[in-house]
Each structure stands twice: as structure tokens, then as C-alpha cells.
Amino acid sequence: MCGIIGIYNHPRAADLAVLGLFAEQHRGQESCGIAVNNSKIIKLRKKIGLVKDVFPEDKISALHGKIAIGHVRYPTRGISAVENSQPHIVETLSGPSYALASNGDILNYKQIRAELEQNGVYFASFNDGELLLKFIVFHVEKNGLSIPEAIKLLMKNVKGAYSTVLSTKTKMYLFRDPLAIRPMCYGKTKDGSYAVASESCALDILYMEWIKEVQAAQIIEIDEDKVSVFSTKETQKNIFTKHCIFEHIYFSRPDSFIFGENVFHVRKKIGKILAQNDDFDPDIVVPVPDSANFIALGYAREKNLPYEMGLIRNHYVGRTFIKPEQTIRDESVYQKFNPLPHFFQDKKVALIDDSIVRGTTLRKIVKLVRHAGAKEIHLRIGSPPVKHSCYYGIDTPTRQELIANEKDSNTICKYLKADSLKYLTIKQLQQAVQDPQNYCYACFNGEYPIK
Ligand code: SF4
Structure with missing residues (x-):
């Protein structure tokens, strides 16, 4: 990108x-x-x-x-x-x-x-x-x-x-x-x-x-x-x-208009659909900032639950996913996120993220939130499991490094040390955009539009 x-x-x-x-x-x-x-x-x-x-x-x-x-x-x-x-x-x-x-x-x-x-x-x-x-x-x-x-x-x-x-x-x-x-x-x-x-x-x-x-x-x-x-x-x-659906999920800024739609609007819709397909009711809804902010907002509004910015992000540390080396990526997670003091104490938290690629970042965030006193952490993800690499301008890891390539949802949940984990399906994701047939979903389903 x-x-x-x-x-x-x-x-x-x-x-x-x-x-x-x-x-x-x-x-x-x-x-x-x-x-x-x-x-x-x-x-x-x-x-x-x-x-x-x-x-x-x-x-x-x-x-x-x-x-x-x-x-x-x-x-x-x-x-x-x-x-x-x-x-x-x-x-x-x-x-x-x-x-x-x-x-x-x-x-x-x-x-x-x-x-x-x-x-x-x-x-x-x-x-x-x-x-x-x-x-x-x-x-x-x-x-x-x-x-x-x-x-x-x-x-x-x-x-x-x-x-x-x-x-x-x-x-x-x-x-x-x-x-x-x-x-x-x-x-x-x-x-x-x-x-x-x-x-x-x-x-x-x-x-x-x-x-x-x-x-x-x-x-x-x-x-x-x-x-x-x-x-x-x-x-x-x-x-x-075959527009890249990941531009809406993660890459583009929420105030951009791409592929005929506002990015923030698509993200809110993703959150809404995630909530409509989830019968769990947490005490609070917290995004992993910033790309999951609007997804969490859509989720919280649909369920009529409090939307809280419980994690504070340091904006002067680069985006973790786009740092080229794994060692740099690992260190920057703790520099990047800090929970609000006393905020998570004894709460059942719906922690919303846009996607899981390797799982290394999210695992550390779950640990942070648990350490901050959360009673339960329920991960809700605004995209399907990422199982395939991208060849169209995104440096996603090799298939072996993608956590969903080998592990099922239960195993990933255990690895992340969360209480539950729910992804969006491809069909549900398609409901969030106006012309779903016009998008590439290859990193979820392996159906590459150009070979
Ligand atoms: S494989 Fe397709 S949907 Fe996935 S990141 Fe690449 S272009 Fe986007």
C-alpha cells in the first residue's frame, strides 16, 4: 500500500x-x-x-x-x-x-x-x-x-x-x-x-x-x-x-470517499452487521483504535450499549501492520496502546478490531486489557479470517504467518487468551458495501481476480 x-x-x-x-x-x-x-x-x-x-x-x-x-x-x-x-x-x-x-x-x-x-x-x-x-x-x-x-x-x-x-x-x-x-x-x-x-x-x-x-x-x-x-x-x-475490500476495512482513512462510498459509513455498517449477528451483550464496547473506531461505534449503536474509548493510542508510533520487520512490530505494540486507569475493572468487554493478521498485536492488547482488570474479553472482528496473502500492493505476511491459515477460530481464541472470538463472514461483509460483486476478497477466500 x-x-x-x-x-x-x-x-x-x-x-x-x-x-x-x-x-x-x-x-x-x-x-x-x-x-x-x-x-x-x-x-x-x-x-x-x-x-x-x-x-x-x-x-x-x-x-x-x-x-x-x-x-x-x-x-x-x-x-x-x-x-x-x-x-x-x-x-x-x-x-x-x-x-x-x-x-x-x-x-x-x-x-x-x-x-x-x-x-x-x-x-x-x-x-x-x-x-x-x-x-x-x-x-x-x-x-x-x-x-x-x-x-x-x-x-x-x-x-x-x-x-x-x-x-x-x-x-x-x-x-x-x-x-x-x-x-x-x-x-x-x-x-x-x-x-x-x-x-x-x-x-x-x-x-x-x-x-x-x-x-x-x-x-x-x-x-x-x-x-x-x-x-x-x-x-x-x-x-x-475488483476493488480491494481491505481499503474499507483498514487501509483508507475514515474521512475518505473511495469506490463510490464513504469509508466511515462502510465501517459503521460492518459494526452494525457484526452486532446483528451476535447474541452476546457486554457491559461496554471498546475499539482497538483507530481503524476499528467506526466499526465499534456501529456495533455499540446497534446494541444500544456504551461505546467507550478505553484504549489510548500514541499517534507518534507508526501503524504496527505496516512496519516492515517483525521485531520492530512487536516492540511498538506496548508503546502504542495504554488502557485508561481503573476503567476496565470487573467489566465484560466487547473488544472490537478490524482484522486479525498474525495475531501478535491483538494478543498483547488482550493481555493489557486483562491486566487492567477486565472480567471478560470478547473479541469481535470486522472482517473474515485472513487466510491468504495479497499480491496487489499489500505486504501481508506469507500464508504460514497468517494465524487463520492453520488455526480455527477456537484455537485462535485460546492463543489470544480471550473469552470468545467472533469474525464477520464474507456474506455478512458483502452486506456492508453497495456493490459487493465489484470487490476482491482474495485474502479471505483465495479467489484471486488476476493470476
Ligand atoms: S487480496 Fe484482495 S482484498 Fe485482500 S488485501 Fe489484496 S487486494 Fe485487498
């Missing part, structure tokens, strides 16, 4: 890109970067670290230009190193220059890279964003295709998830894979600037006048005051999309 941003036709494009990346920091905390096009050259700054550290004011002011694209990375393909961070750029001797940032992952990466290398294309990283950029530049510069034609060719040949922004010296292009797996939207300001982002929360803070989602297999070209939309065979076929 990564976050992208693109700003077009704004005198302070880099400032806006930094603001957008701040809003998307939850999508990746390993590295970040911005490429600014000033109609002569591209200036690029990318480093390992958080947006606030990589882009202090003096560094932003050095990035002049009216077109900027940016990226926050959460590593999937390629090790944690600055060369694997994004954006990637290509500057050609004849003048054209290109910068690209993408969110997703490419399944046939090796094959496409080998084909390009056979044609003399050089790679500096193992990142999928570089592959997309080199594919497009090769077909534009060597084969004479227009950029939209090269992107259409890419959509025919490159398999995977890619919500992508590409800039040249004068234009910006947005495109999304035919299954629209990862979110992507764009908008316009009153003064004629455009912005694109992974999530609408990043556009909200830039005061976009209207916001639209980039459609599956759509290519959008933004040029001065003109927006051209190119349909591809895939968009014309009106095929089903």
Missing part, C-alpha cells in the same frame, strides 16, 4: 504536494518523494523517512515548478532503499522528461522487465513504478507511440494493480488498472489547478471544487485548461471491477 499525489498548474505545486502527502502518510511510512517539473528540468527529492522529516520548509521552497507528483511508500516489491522509493524520473537528451508515481504491484514484473532489458532499457531499482515508467517511455521514445497509446499498450500487457500519475514538462496523466484495485481520485480548484490523490482526504485539504474517481482502465490527460478522457477496450467492455 502506498499513496500518490499529483498537482497540475499551481505556482506552489510542491507545497500542495507535501500537504497531500501528509494526509496520506498512513498509506506508507518507509520513504517519500516529490518530483517537480518546471518546464525545463525535473527536480526530484526522495528519501527514507516521514513526510515531515524529508520535506522541511527550506527543502520544499527549493522545488520550483507548476507540476508536482509525490509518493509515500510502504514496501512490497524491492527492499527498503531510496532507489526503490518513488517518484521515478526519466530525462531524455532530446528534451522530454517524465516522472511517475504509482500505488499497487505488478504480477508479471519479471517478464516485462526482461523484455525491456532485451531492448536495452536500463533499470536502477526493483520497484514496480520504475517498470511502468520505463515501459511507457520506451514505447513513446523508441516506438513513436503517443503517451495515451503507450498506456493502452501497458494495460494490455502489464498485469496487476496500478493507480498511477505521470507528468511530462507540460501535461499530467492519470490512469488506473482495469480492475481498479487501489483507490484514485482527482479534482479541480476554482483557480484552474488540478490534483490527483490515492484518497479523497488528501484532496479535501487542498480545497478541490469537485472530486471524481478515476474509472477502471481510464486514461486522463490534463493539459492547460483541457481534460481529455481516453477510454480503453477494458472500460468499454464495462467489466466488473
Whole structure:
């Protein structure tokens, strides 16, 4: 999971890109970067670290230009190193220059890279964003295709998830894979600037006048005051999309609008459905903050029970699931959560979480809550058991590391040391979204939409 941003036709494009990346920091905390096009050259700054550290004011002011694209990375393909961070750029001797940032992952990466290398294309990283950029530049510069034609060719040949922004010296292009797996939207300001982002929360803070989602297999070209939309065979076929359902459950911010729905609304519905299928009545309902907050709210409202923020989260510790190494992940759980003093004493608690991946974090949280005096702890999970890995831009662990891959619900409950454990079923989860057939559920059922 990564976050992208693109700003077009704004005198302070880099400032806006930094603001957008701040809003998307939850999508990746390993590295970040911005490429600014000033109609002569591209200036690029990318480093390992958080947006606030990589882009202090003096560094932003050095990035002049009216077109900027940016990226926050959460590593999937390629090790944690600055060369694997994004954006990637290509500057050609004849003048054209290109910068690209993408969110997703490419399944046939090796094959496409080998084909390009056979044609003399050089790679500096193992990142999928570089592959997309080199594919497009090769077909534009060597084969004479227009950029939209090269992107259409890419959509025919490159398999995977890619919500992508590409800039040249004068234009910006947005495109999304035919299954629209990862979110992507764009908008316009009153003064004629455009912005694109992974999530609408990043556009909200830039005061976009209207916001639209980039459609599956759509290519959008933004040029001065003109927006051209190119349909591809895939968009014309009106095929089903396969949006990542986990964006609603966990990844996206609750104030974002993705896949035609508000994330907070879907999460509340998940909680409501969880409560409707649960005959247990606890004393209090407590979320594991933050991603389970709205799920717990929906659950508590449906059962007319007190909703309490009994666990306090330290926001200055990164998201546990997206830290790359297990040792770092383990240590950060205790730094991250603290129970309210005397709060849990002798209470029957419904502890709500969005999902269980390895179970290591939740086990420690259960221990914390028990230690704080809870009489009973009943875990209610806003998703089905995660049994399969993701290959579309999320670094879920291998199947062997997924606790639900080998263990049934009772065994997991014992491992977590809870008094009961209840998951949502896939059918119940499908009731929480408007168009359930348009989603990928592969990490629950192993039915991968692209192989
Ligand atoms: S496998 Fe899971 S995490 Fe990956 S795209 Fe599908 S639903 Fe999302």
C-alpha cells in the first residue's frame, strides 16, 4: 500500500504536494518523494523517512515548478532503499522528461522487465513504478507511440494493480488498472489547478471544487485548461471491477470517499452487521483504535450499549501492520496502546478490531486489557479470517504467518487468551458495501481476480 499525489498548474505545486502527502502518510511510512517539473528540468527529492522529516520548509521552497507528483511508500516489491522509493524520473537528451508515481504491484514484473532489458532499457531499482515508467517511455521514445497509446499498450500487457500519475514538462496523466484495485481520485480548484490523490482526504485539504474517481482502465490527460478522457477496450467492455475490500476495512482513512462510498459509513455498517449477528451483550464496547473506531461505534449503536474509548493510542508510533520487520512490530505494540486507569475493572468487554493478521498485536492488547482488570474479553472482528496473502500492493505476511491459515477460530481464541472470538463472514461483509460483486476478497477466500 502506498499513496500518490499529483498537482497540475499551481505556482506552489510542491507545497500542495507535501500537504497531500501528509494526509496520506498512513498509506506508507518507509520513504517519500516529490518530483517537480518546471518546464525545463525535473527536480526530484526522495528519501527514507516521514513526510515531515524529508520535506522541511527550506527543502520544499527549493522545488520550483507548476507540476508536482509525490509518493509515500510502504514496501512490497524491492527492499527498503531510496532507489526503490518513488517518484521515478526519466530525462531524455532530446528534451522530454517524465516522472511517475504509482500505488499497487505488478504480477508479471519479471517478464516485462526482461523484455525491456532485451531492448536495452536500463533499470536502477526493483520497484514496480520504475517498470511502468520505463515501459511507457520506451514505447513513446523508441516506438513513436503517443503517451495515451503507450498506456493502452501497458494495460494490455502489464498485469496487476496500478493507480498511477505521470507528468511530462507540460501535461499530467492519470490512469488506473482495469480492475481498479487501489483507490484514485482527482479534482479541480476554482483557480484552474488540478490534483490527483490515492484518497479523497488528501484532496479535501487542498480545497478541490469537485472530486471524481478515476474509472477502471481510464486514461486522463490534463493539459492547460483541457481534460481529455481516453477510454480503453477494458472500460468499454464495462467489466466488473475488483476493488480491494481491505481499503474499507483498514487501509483508507475514515474521512475518505473511495469506490463510490464513504469509508466511515462502510465501517459503521460492518459494526452494525457484526452486532446483528451476535447474541452476546457486554457491559461496554471498546475499539482497538483507530481503524476499528467506526466499526465499534456501529456495533455499540446497534446494541444500544456504551461505546467507550478505553484504549489510548500514541499517534507518534507508526501503524504496527505496516512496519516492515517483525521485531520492530512487536516492540511498538506496548508503546502504542495504554488502557485508561481503573476503567476496565470487573467489566465484560466487547473488544472490537478490524482484522486479525498474525495475531501478535491483538494478543498483547488482550493481555493489557486483562491486566487492567477486565472480567471478560470478547473479541469481535470486522472482517473474515485472513487466510491468504495479497499480491496487489499489500505486504501481508506469507500464508504460514497468517494465524487463520492453520488455526480455527477456537484455537485462535485460546492463543489470544480471550473469552470468545467472533469474525464477520464474507456474506455478512458483502452486506456492508453497495456493490459487493465489484470487490476482491482474495485474502479471505483465495479467489484471486488476476493470476
Ligand atoms: S487480496 Fe485482500 S488485501 Fe489484496 S487486494 Fe484482495 S482484498 Fe485487498
